Amino acid sequence: MVDWRIYEHPILEFDRGEEVTIYLDGEPMKAFESETVAAALYANGLREFSKSIKYRRPRGFFCAIGRCSTCMMEVDGVPNVRTCIVMVKAGMRIKRQKYLAEYLSPILNLMKLPPQVYMRLMTRPGIIYKPAMMVMRQLTGLGAFPKKVLDPPPQNQGAQGEISTEFLIVGGGPAGMQAAIEAGQRGISVVIVDDKDRLGGQLVKQTHTFFSDIKYAAGKRGFKLGEEMISQLDQLPNVRVITETSAVGYYPKEDIMLLKGPNNTTLKVNAKKYLVATGAYEKTLVFENNDLPGVYGAGGVQTLLNVFGIKPGNRGILLGTGNVALMVAYHLIQAGIEVAGVYAPSFRRVRGYFVHAAKIQRHGVPVVTRHTIVKALGRKEVKGAIMTKLNTDYSHVPGSQFKVDCDFICIGVGLNPAYDLVQLFNPKMVRSGVLGGFVPIRDKTYRFAENAYIAGDCGSIEEATTAVLEGGLAGLHVTEALDIRSEEISEKITEYEHALEEDRSSPFSAGLKTAMNEITVDDIMEVLT
Amino acid sequence: MKKIVCRCHDVTESDIEDAIDSGYDDFESLKRITGITTGQCQGKTCMDLARGILERKTGKPVTQTTRIRSPIDPITLGSLVKSTAKKK
Amino acid sequence: MADEELKAVQRGYNTREELEELNVLPPEEIVASKRIAMIECTEEIPCNPCAYICRVDAITKDSLSAPPIVDWEKCTGCTACVAVCPGLSVFLQQIKDGKGYVTLPYELLPAPKDGDRVELQDRSGAVVGEGVIVKPTYQARGDAYPRWVVTVEMDDPALSYEVRSIRILGDQK
Numbered sequence: 001m002v003d004w005r006i007y008e009h010p011i012l013e014f015d016r017g018e019e020v021t022i023y024l025d026g027e028p029m030k031a032f033e034s035e036t037v038a039a040a041l042y043a044n045g046l047r048e049f050s051k052s053i054k055y056r057r058p059r060g061f062f063c064a065i066g067r068c069s070t071c072m073m074e075v076d077g078v079p080n081v082r083t084c085i086v087m088v089k090a091g092m093r094i095k096r097q098k099y100l101a102e103y104l105s106p107i108l109n110l111m112k113l114p115p116q117v118y119m120r121l122m123t124r125p126g127i128i129y130k131p132a133m134m135v136m137r138q139l140t141g142l143g144a145f146p147k148k149v150l151d152p153p154p155q156n157q158g159a160q161g162e163i164s165t166e167f168l169i170v171g172g173g174p175a176g177m178q179a180a181i182e183a184g185q186r187g188i189s190v191v192i193v194d195d196k197d198r199l200g201g202q203l204v205k206q207t208h209t210f211f212s213d214i215k216y217a218a219g220k221r222g223f224k225l226g227e228e229m230i231s232q233l234d235q236l237p238n239v240r241v242i243t244e245t246s247a248v249g250y251y252p253k254e255d256i257m258l259l260k261g262p263n264n265t266t267l268k269v270n271a272k273k274y275l276v277a278t279g280a281y282e283k284t285l286v287f288e289n290n291d292l293p294g295v296y297g298a299g300g301v302q303t304l305l306n307v308f309g310i311k312p313g314n315r316g317i318l319l320g321t322g323n324v325a326l327m328v329a330y331h332l333i334q335a336g337i338e339v340a341g342v343y344a345p346s347f348r349r350v351r352g353y354f355v356h357a358a359k360i361q362r363h364g365v366p367v368v369t370r371h372t373i374v375k376a377l378g379r380k381e382v383k384g385a386i387m388t389k390l391n392t393d394y395s396h397v398p399g400s401q402f403k404v405d406c407d408f409i410c411i412g413v414g415l416n417p418a419y420d421l422v423q424l425f426n427p428k429m430v431r432s433g434v435l436g437g438f439v440p441i442r443d444k445t446y447r448f449a450e451n452a453y454i455a456g457d458c459g460s461i462e463e464a465t466t467a468v469l470e471g472g473l474a475g476l477h478v479t480e481a482l483d484i485r486s487e488e489i490s491e492k493i494t495e496y497e498h499a500l501e502e503d504r505s506s507p508f509s510a511g512l513k514t515a516m517n518e519i520t521v522d523d524i525m526e527v528l529t
Numbered sequence: 530m531k532k533i534v535c536r537c538h539d540v541t542e543s544d545i546e547d548a549i550d551s552g553y554d555d556f557e558s559l560k561r562i563t564g565i566t567t568g569q570c571q572g573k574t575c576m577d578l579a580r581g582i583l584e585r586k587t588g589k590p591v592t593q594t595t596r597i598r599s600p601i602d603p604i605t606l607g608s609l610v611k612s613t614a615k616k617k
Numbered sequence: 618m619a620d621e622e623l624k625a626v627q628r629g630y631n632t633r634e635e636l637e638e639l640n641v642l643p644p645e646e647i648v649a650s651k652r653i654a655m656i657e658c659t660e661e662i663p664c665n666p667c668a669y670i671c672r673v674d675a676i677t678k679d680s681l682s683a684p685p686i687v688d689w690e691k692c693t694g695c696t697a698c699v700a701v702c703p704g705l706s707v708f709l710q711q712i713k714d715g716k717g718y719v720t721l722p723y724e725l726l727p728a729p730k731d732g733d734r735v736e737l738q739d740r741s742g743a744v745v746g747e748g749v750i751v752k753p754t755y756q757a758r759g760d761a762y763p764r765w766v767v768t769v770e771m772d773d774p775a776l777s778y779e780v781r782s783i784r785i786l787g788d789q790k
Binding site: 008009010011208209210211212213214218219321333334336346347348349350353354355356357358359361362363364365366367369370502503504505506507508509 | 623624625626627628629630631657658659660661662663664665666669670680681682701703704705706724725726728738739740741742743744781782784
């Protein structure tokens with residue numbers, strides 16, 4: 001039987017919990033309690049999770065964090081479950097959503113309908129709408145409704161709650177946690193929510209040691225830093241941690257943040273101050289077959305490797321030479337997976353830290369700048385990649401194409417600040433290439449709307465260590481805004497600001513510092529009105 | 530061989546280029562005609578890619594994101610209704 | 618632009634000549650006299666665990682971002698900095714009794730054992746020869762999760778200027 005799990009790792013020990021059996025289309029499979037359904041299926045060799053809505057293209061595991069919706073399957077009778085965020089339970093029955101469309105889609109594709117027509121066919125007249133919808137639903141592979149009411153009904157279905165607190169933090173990564181620690185230690189009642197089953201954000205998958213000042217996080221491995229912060233939070237009774245819960249919306253009129261928990265529960269939170277620390281989304285690339293199972297985001301690969309201990313493949317390539325791509329390459333080497341190369345169109349230099357590039361090259365993994373991918377090969381899953389050399393104007397050098405054998409392609413071309421929750425507060429957004437994308441104008445206290453603050457990657461793409469410092473600062477400023485002031489707090493603020501200044505003192509951060517100054521104003525309310 | 534921009538609705542690079550060529554050359558109308566950013570993921574992958582294509586084709590920088598409204602994360606209608614229902 | 622020579626920052630690793638120019642490698646007479654640290658960290662990045670951990674103050678950084686400078690006189694070759702460097706860019710070198718010794722950080726499997734034969738890789742990853750592991754130690758310093766610090770012995774002392782990585786072949790003495 002195929003098993004893609006890693007049982008020996010130089011840094012990590014995987015505590016997988018109890019072994020259970022799940023069934024895919026009736027076939028038993030080995031899974032562990034600590035795995036998500038998607039991870040367990042991947043470990044058993046499943047690559048195609050669903051078919052795409054229009055062209056019926058195979059789709060697989062991609063983002064691993066419940067964003068991309070390509071891993072939707074029928075779980076215990078419920079259609080369209082995102083398998084990458086549902087945990088395994090013993091005896092779970094999982095089905096691939098294969099319906100009529102399997103046979104009809106080639107005909108529909110021949111009709112060459114533009115996508116918007118395809119989605120809105122047969123909505124009129126009303127009388128044919130209902131039967132037509134049943135057919136359309138099957139055509140698009142969106143699953144079938146359960147035949148009868150599920151028995152027993154899922155627990156707590158739709159239960160709701162309402163709480164109010166002084167300080168609500170959305171996002172339990174390094175920035176959110178540090179803000180909770182700083183505000184919590186000073187007596188503020190804090191609620192921190194995260195959509196994963198544990199706090200830590202992306203720290204949980206970072207097995208490398210951090211740079212920065214030894215006073216803060218340097219020399220620590222990311223996941224260790226996360227564990228330390230979680231245990232610090234555990235000691236604060238006035239900090240309430242809510243996991244597996246995501247922010248669905250913010251309604252300014254009611255001043256309510258709507259949260260969604262497991263089993264369709266909702267929670268309405270009214271807070272005096274809000275902190276948005278939602279991190280970032282991965283950027284991706286457009287190339288032929290870029291949706292083939294086997295083309296993954298670097299974050300997804302890191303999750304598979306370092307959280308679940310599952311190999312993404314036997315031999316892969318990385319796209320991008322930023323720190324994320326270089327680090328993931330190193331993580332792959334550590335897990336004993338062959339890395340055929342790290343490719344990127346960069347011309348001037350390797351984008352990430354030089355030492356990271358040097359570290360993987362001495363293990364025999366080439367970092368190849370001035371190259372890009374043309375297409376991914378394979379029909380059902382990645383079998384290889386066609387690469388090309390680039391001219392300085394980014395056009396392809398004719399005749400320079402070559403094939404690389406690999407069974408996965410990992411895209412690590414950078415991050416976009418998570419722009420959505422921020423915008424619900426009606427801030428003034430600006431676009432900044434250096435900071436990664438759209439970010440709100442804020443003042444020196446990290447406030448970007450009347451009662452909302454921002455910290456970490458969703459405000460500017462930087463390192464985890466700077467996110468910690470920004471989070472700490474935002475937490476302290478919120479404390480002050482809630483009228484708890486002391487000399488100790490202002491001293492701590494100065495200390496954090498100094499550390500942040502030092503962290504940004506390298507030539508790497510020169511552009512970033514200018515950009516930060518441009519989006520930081522003295523009086524935020526003046527900008528907003 | 531397709532270059533997929535929007536994974537949720539299977540919108541390809543050429544779909545977007547065709548739409549821009551037919552005059553939908555600002556982000557809001559591009560969104561409405563192709564369906565990008567309106568899928569399950571609400572634009573987390575396609576928005577950036579589509580913006581890149583739009584900027585390349587028109588030569589004008591896109592300085593606005595699309596309008597974001599709650600809910601930003603999929604939620605069942607049932608629980609949304611329940612959470613907003615007036616208490617008796 | 619065809620195949621013009623790539624600069625170090627485009628290549629992603631340094632050559633020995635570049636490092637000599639930057640004054641990172643210790644002079645030959647010191648390498649012949651004792652085990653000495655060299656830090657192949659030539660870029661300004663905000664980081665300081667090496668300077669913090671050094672018990673004899675042999676490593677100095679002018680600011681958080683300045684590249685570290687090693688005082689060849691003070692360095693005792695204690696390996697503390699090898700174990701702590703987040704960039705895995707500290708190495709120790711020694712030439713003794715006609716043999717070359719390189720000490721390097723190691724975070725892969727299999728776990729190194731005394732006497733294991735290894736393939737020696739240079740900065741670009743090319744295999745340049747074979748060597749033998751002497752006295753690997755498992756170290757945890759400065760809150761870093763432990764990592765192996767491995768010393769390899771090689772017959773050709775000139776290789777010790779090049780070897781920066783190993784691939785363990787197994788223990789066949």
